[in-house]
Amino acid sequence: MLAGWRGVARTAVTGLGWVSGCGPKRWVSTSWSPVGAAFNAQHQPLQHQRWELGKKTGLFGVPELSSPEGFQEAQEKSLQETEQLVKRACTISPGPETVMIFDQLSDSLCRVADLADFVKIAHPNLAFREAAEDACRNIGTMVEKLNTDVDLCQSLRKLLADKEVLASLDPDTRRVAELFMFDFEISGIHLDEEKRKKAVNLNVQILDLCNDFLMGSHLPTRIDKSALPERIHHNFAVEGNYVQISGLNADSPDDLVREVAYKVFMFPNAQQLRCLEELLTKRNLLAQLVGYETFAHRALQGTMAKTPEKVMQFLVKLSDKLFKRTLDDFEMMTSMKMKLNPVKSKLMPWDHPYYSGILRAER
Numbered sequence: 001m002l003a004g005w006r007g008v009a010r011t012a013v014t015g016l017g018w019v020s021g022c023g024p025k026r027w028v029s030t031s032w033s034p035v036g037a038a039f040n041a042q043h044q045p046l047q048h049q050r051w052e053l054g055k056k057t058g059l060f061g062v063p064e065l066s067s068p069e070g071f072q073e074a075q076e077k078s079l080q081e082t083e084q085l086v087k088r089a090c091t092i093s094p095g096p097e098t099v100m101i102f103d104q105l106s107d108s109l110c111r112v113a114d115l116a117d118f119v120k121i122a123h124p125n126l127a128f129r130e131a132a133e134d135a136c137r138n139i140g141t142m143v144e145k146l147n148t149d150v151d152l153c154q155s156l157r158k159l160l161a162d163k164e165v166l167a168s169l170d171p172d173t174r175r176v177a178e179l180f181m182f183d184f185e186i187s188g189i190h191l192d193e194e195k196r197k198k199a200v201n202l203n204v205q206i207l208d209l210c211n212d213f214l215m216g217s218h219l220p221t222r223i224d225k226s227a228l229p230e231r232i233h234h235n236f237a238v239e240g241n242y243v244q245i246s247g248l249n250a251d252s253p254d255d256l257v258r259e260v261a262y263k264v265f266m267f268p269n270a271q272q273l274r275c276l277e278e279l280l281t282k283r284n285l286l287a288q289l290v291g292y293e294t295f296a297h298r299a300l301q302g303t304m305a306k307t308p309e310k311v312m313q314f315l316v317k318l319s320d321k322l323f324k325r326t327l328d329d330f331e332m333m334t335s336m337k338m339k340l341n342p343v344k345s346k347l348m349p350w351d352h353p354y355y356s357g358i359l360r361a362e363r
Contacts (some may be wrong), residue, residue, distance in 0.1 A: 058070060059115065059119065059123075060115060065115065065119075068125070068131035069131070071116060071119075071128075071131040071132055072131065072134075072135070074112050074115075074135070075112050075138055078108050078109060078112045078139065079138070079142060081108045082105060082109060082146075085101050085105045086105065086146070086152055088101050089101045089105070089152060089155050089156075090151045090152060092155075094155070094159035094165050095159070095168070096168070096169060098159050099169070099173050099176055099180075103176060105146070109139055112139055113135075113136060113143075115132070117132075120132035120215075121215070136207075137204075137208065137211070140203075140204070140207045141204050141207070144187070144199075144200045144204060145200055147183055148189055148196040148200055153189050156181055159177060160177060160178070182301075186290060186292075186298055187199065187203075187290065188291075191290065198289060199286060202282055202286040203286065206282050206283060209275055209278055209282060213276055213279060216269070216271065216272050219246075220245055221264050221269075222239075222243070222245075223242065223243050223245065223264050224242060224243075225241055225242060225243045226241070228243055228260060232256055232257050235249060235252065235257045236249075236261075245260070245265050247261065247265060248262055248265060248266075248350070248353070250354055250357075251353070251354065251357065252354070258350040258351065259348065259350050263350075294308065330347065333351065333352065333355040333356060336355045336359060337351060337355055340358075
């Protein structure tokens with residue numbers, strides 16, 4: 001299937017990203033990240049915006065991130081703060097402050113990780129992307145080490161084992177403490193030291209493989225321009241003797257442009273497939289190391305779905321329920337294509353986004 005490696009496979013990588021594999025785990029934080037704050041902030045008056053243009057504030061208002069080198073400074077500050085918080089968590093008596101320190105620990109790591117995770121994909125400057133990628137890896141490695149830190153886990157375990165202290169916590173604080181303990185448990189805190197180190201190494205390898213796959217899935221596909229009709233060259237980026245196809249061109253009214261973009265961009269990439277296979281293998285090794293049948297069982301532990309079997313039941317039932325409505329949609333798209341292109345009226349895979357868009361616009 002042409003859509004395999006870029007569509008389904010990308011979903012396979014990102015769909016379970018809250019568990020180990022695609023960036024830091026679900027460390028709980030009650031504050032907005034800089035990315036979230038930037039997107040949720042109200043727009044400032046135009047006069048104030050003009051005044052702000054003269055200031056060098058850094059990405060998302062973080063002063064250190066006015067240059068790629070700033071990511072190194074930001075992560076060092078984050079890791080130093082993390083080290084201090086870990087020491088505090090391991091030395092104070094169990095109580096509400098323990099949970100507060102864990103939350104601060106999470107926030108210290110996530111502030112940098114959230115920004116880096118976004119910048120490494122979205123920033124147009126290669127130096128920024130590479131610096132962000134390094135920061136992601138370093139912060140992610142620290143998260144995995146903390147998830148197998150016996151002393152840190154013990155400080156939380158003492159709190160949860162003390163009924164008197166536990167009764168003094170409000171429901172939200174107690175739930176946060178339970179979520180942190182859950183992360184320890186699925187990370188292999190129960191293993192011996194050698195296996196814990198192996199789990200950390202596997203997590204770091206998974207982090208790297210996931211990043212490689214996601215970055216590869218955004219790269220354009222290059223093809224010799226002589227292989228394509230000259231009349232459609234202007235729809236794509238041309239570099240020397242090659243055409244760069246970086247997407248599906250799904251909104252193009254030209255059937256040939258959509259067909260070429262779909263077939264070339266979705267064509268299986270051997271390097272990406274090898275990366276995906278290795279990623280899935282490492283995930284399975286990690287899951288079995290920490291006591292789960294498969295990575296899917298580990299990823300769904302503690303969720304509403306609970307097991308892969310229930311997920312599959314849901315998907316099958318959803319597919320059955322939507323089948324009739326999907327057929328109706330395809331009939332409408334086929335009718336629309338017959339109306340607009342009676343010569344080639346058969347509905348093809350590269351037609352669906354275009355004709356569904358036309359139908360929505362008509363409605």
